[in-house]
Amino acid sequence: MKKIFKYLVGLLTLFLIIFGFYLYDLHALAVEGNKIFALRCTEVNIPLIAYKNSFLNFADSLKNPGKYTNEQMKSFYDGYISGMRDYEPKENDWIETQRTFINRLDFKLIEPWYVKEAGTYQVQMYEGYRDEALTTIDAIDGRITTDEYETRFNDARARRNKYTDLYNGVFDKALPIHDWRKIFASVPIPRECNDQNLTIPDTSGALNTTPAPARVEDPEITG
DSSP states (O other), rough: HHHHHHHHHHHHEEEEHHHHHHHHHHHHHHHOOOHHHHHHIIIIIIHHHHHHHHHHHHHHHSSTTSSOOOOHHHHHHHHHHHHHHHHHHHHHHHHHHHHHTTTTTTHHHSSSSHHHHHHHHHHHHHHHHHHEEEEEEEETSSSSSSHHHHHHHHHHHHHHHHHHHHHHHHHHHHTTTTTHHHHHHHHOOTTTTTHHHOOOOOOOOTTTOOOEEEEEEOOOOOO
């Protein structure tokens, strides 16, 4: 009986150690993911939002002749182009960081399905944002034809919209789920993130109407 008791105690101890490590890593993943999201707010979204706002201003100046001076119109256009050039490499770096994170073995083994899906869709969504800018830069620099530009840009815009919808849909599916793991994976939105660096203007159809901006949420699904 003593041997059986010691054996059971040993198994229980081993289980508690493994479970404790599981909870620790689950929370550590949430903290690291939050840091990556904070990096997005401070390093990537700022030039992304800036160049899109410059485009909206430029589009408004084309729709309203006489509202702005030629110097202002040139400033809007220059800000649009330089902003894209500033944004694109920073987006590349962030996507690579996020892709490395979600491809880690512990992320794949430990995270709930909805966090894994959100991470994957998020990368694909921002690849669409990046490819829109990259395609426009290539066209401005004369590396692609007008037809190539239209094909590539439309593909990037379609992917951006598709994965934005899928990304937001994961939240809708995951929020009602009662999952005890959410307690240990719950982390607040980084203090570096705010409405100013989370709200990305949508420039679709800007020369016709000004669309509502889209606020990109924290990739960690909790609640």
